[in-house]
Amino acid sequence: MSSILQVQNLIKKYDDFTAVKGITFDIKEGEIFSLLGPNGAGKTTTISMLSTLYAPTSGDATIAGHSITKEPMKVRNAIGVVPQDLALYEDLTARENLMFWGQMYGLSGSSLKNRVNEVLGQIGLVDKAKDRVKTYSGGMKRRVNIGVGLLHKPKVLFMDEPTVGIDPQSRRAILDTVKDLNKQGMTVLYTTHYMEEAEELSSRVGIIDHGELIAIGTQKELTKQVGEAETLVLHIGENEDPAALAAAFKGIKEVLEANVIGHEISVITPSAKDVLAAVVTKANERGIKIHSIDIREPNLEAVFLHLTGRALRD
Amino acid sequence: MLKTFLIGIKDLRIAFRDRAALIFMLAAPFALTLGMGLVTGRFNGGSSGLSNIPVVIVNLDHEQLGNTLVELFNSEDLADLVEPTSSADPEAARLLVDDDDAAAAIIIPEGFTRSVIPQAGEQATEAKIEVYANPSRPTSAGVIKAIVDEFISRVDEGSVSGQVSIVKLLRSGRITPQEAQAAGTELTQRLNNDPLDGALAIKLNASTADGEALKFDILAYLAPGMALMFLMYTVSYGGRSILTEKAQGTLPRLLVSPTNSMQILGGKVFGIFLTGAAQMLILIGATTLFFNLKWGDSWGVIVLVLAAVFGATGWGMLITALARTPAQVGSIGSAIMLIFGIMGGSFISIENMPAAVQTFSKITPNAWALNGFTTLGLGGTLADLSTPITALLTMGSILFLASVVLFGKKNLVQK
Structure with missing residues (x-):
């Protein structure tokens, strides 16, 4: 499969602060590529540069063969953008919004009307098309927000954390929409800080932190970085001292890592079952009450934890 | 271009x-116009608000036309509007104006009638009526000037056209000097019998199409004053929409x-312009419909509205370019709406304000547009609006250019 998007050493600086520190990656035509990272990692800045909203400080990228720095108008015709925050006219109806944005992408006449009807069907809002957007629920607004990005049938769709702040049902609908679009051949660049979304959707994942792309590959390739290790997650009381307990866990022979995330301690180990008794004993010795214990298979969260020493939600 | 339009x-x-914007854009100016109309007695047969304008007339002509103009100012039709006094000395009359004791002095030169209607064998000489206007009373002086202009216009139409035709025929060689003299004598006799063909019927304004005489209506001053004040709200609302x-x-x-x-x-500016123009035209339509207000010459009204909205849009853009947040635009816009409304004459006629305020008012679209609407209310036409329209278009262009420079300096896309 050929690359439809190639990023070369992209850098964005704001005075003394470097938001994106020379990232390089490519996206194959027809794949869903996720940029996974915590808030402030540089995901939105990266998408803003790729969508030609912000000029990069240095570096370049090509999308569908067009440079974002030299041919921004051609790039804009090739991409669809679903921004993180809702970007709609709330005093207009869903149909009016879609008509207006379609016109901004050069659609007109019957092709515009037909496409708007198609998109309304795609986002499941045919019945509500004549209602003003301000009367919609958060999930419905999100769907219109996505619909705007689909109007001109872009070659690459950028989706910047499209599920932030919405109910589980709407989230499910959005994830299904993304998968449907991908089945129809659309290439998607999806940013998220939810590990589960990246795992469910992505062909490949790039993990970004502090403006650097620290790992890239398929989920299988990435989880290999933490070996076959499992993660034991202990939830302890709010008044307990998790740092001291995590330090004690590191003394257990089979424990590879022990990290504190709030009132949880993540213990990475080749076999959770084998260290479980030792972990509970250490807690009892310190009089710390364990509320619950989860055992997790190797996942992207563990990869991020392994690479950064922090949890994605930190 | 299409996207700009869209x-x-x-x-x-x-x-x-x-809805909130509609209250400010339409309901508030309409209600205020209604309220001020009630206060000034417009709806119960009260005066126009402009009354007893002091004017000094110096008649050095003492013949038919000069006397007719004096009679016109002393006629029943203008009794409420003007308070004429006579003087024999032009300098003394000008002094009264300079001392702000009169809104204007009308100096009818010696030989004015003969300049229009030369006697047999006489060579026509040029003699023009002078209106010495008080700059601190532009509206009142404008009323006097409008009456004199209307008088001259009627004289021109009724008699001079005939005389000019004779001169043209003579110059072209189509009639002999003897024939011209005969024609001139005939014309003079006709004018002597009926000097102004009913000039005493001259009203303050021209007649409407159906022959109804127009009088200056205080609402023709108040309604545009309110509409223009709230136009400033509309343009700042539009500017705020950018942020x-x-x-x-x-x-x-x-x-x-x-x-x-x-x-x-360009689309945002066009949107502000369209909204402002729609607001003004709706208010003009509503006041015409509900208050029976005559705004005057239709083309003049349309062009003046567009020029006024253009000038005001320039201010809206400048406010937006200077502000950082929509709330700031709202605050500055509201302040400017009131300041410009007061200084621009929406509440009190500019001529009653101190000289410094009158000078300041020149930067407001309100003052120029109100000047134009007053001219139209007094019977003026599009041709009489060159000064306010030029001022408004110049104002809008300068402010728009300044805004573009300021917008260029601050990156609109950076959050």
Whole structure:
């Protein structure tokens, strides 16, 4: 499969602060590529540069063969953008919004009307098309927000954390929409800080932190970085001292890592079952009450934890 | 160009769906006009608000036309409007104006009648009526000037055209000097019998199409005053929408569509212009319909509205370019709306304000547009509006250019 998007050493600086520190990656035509990272990692800045909203400080990228720095108008015709925050006219109806944005992408006449009807069907809002957007629920607004990005049938769709702040049902609908679009051949660049979304959707994942792309590959390739290790997650009381307990866990022979995330301690180990008794004993010795214990298979969260020493939600 | 138009139409649609904005754009100026009309007695047969304008007339002509003009100012028709006094000395009359004891002095030169109607064998000489206007009373002076202009216009139409025709025929060689003399004598006799063909029927303004005489209506001053004041609200509301779009993410979204920044900015300006023009035209329609207000020459009204909205839009853009947030635009816009409303004569006639305020008022679109609407209310036409229209268009152009420079300096897409 050929690359439809190639990023070369992209850098964005704001005075003394470097938001994106020379990232390089490519996206194959027809794949869903996720940029996974915590808030402030540089995901939105990266998408803003790729969508030609912000000029990069240095570096370049090509999308569908067009440079974002030299041919921004051609790039804009090739991409669809679903921004993180809702970007709609709330005093207009869903149909009016879609008509207006379609016109901004050069659609007109019957092709515009037909496409708007198609998109309304795609986002499941045919019945509500004549209602003003301000009367919609958060999930419905999100769907219109996505619909705007689909109007001109872009070659690459950028989706910047499209599920932030919405109910589980709407989230499910959005994830299904993304998968449907991908089945129809659309290439998607999806940013998220939810590990589960990246795992469910992505062909490949790039993990970004502090403006650097620290790992890239398929989920299988990435989880290999933490070996076959499992993660034991202990939830302890709010008044307990998790740092001291995590330090004690590191003394257990089979424990590879022990990290504190709030009132949880993540213990990475080749076999959770084998260290479980030792972990509970250490807690009892310190009089710390364990509320619950989860055992997790190797996942992207563990990869991020392994690479950064922090949890994605930190 | 099409995208600019579409963005403007979208903004117009959004503005007219905002109930709060509609209250300020339409309901408030309409209600205030109604209220001030009630206060001034407009709705119970009260005066026009302009009354007993002191005017000094110096008649050095002492013949038919000069006497007719004096009679006109002393006629029943103008009894409430003007308070004429006579003087024999032009300098003394000018002094009264300089001392602000009169709104204007009308100096009818010696031989004025003969300049229009030469006697047999006489060579026509030029003699013009002078209206020495008081600059601190522009509206009152404008009324006097309008009456004199109307008088001269009627004289021109009724008699001079005939005389000019004779001169033209003579110059072209189509009649002999003897024939011209005969024709001139005939014309003189006719004018002596009926000097002004009913000039005493001259009213303050021209007649309407159905022959009804127009009188200056105080609402013709108050209604545009209120409409113009709230036009400033509309343009700041429109300007605020640029920053609102930035905050709500639609401006960045527009910027990542295949639409360039000049199309977007042009569309926003066009939207403000359309909304302002729609507001003014709705108010003009409503006051015409409900208050039976005659705004005057239709073409003059339309062109003046467009020029006024253009000038005001310039201010809206400048406020937006200087402000950082939509709330700041709202605050500055409201302040400017009131300041310009007061200084521009929406509440009190500019001529009653101190000289410094009158000078300051020149930077407000309100003052220029109000000047134009007053001219139209007094029977003026589009041809009489060159000064206010030029001033408004110049104002709008300068402010728009300044705004573009300021917009260029601050990156609109940076959050």
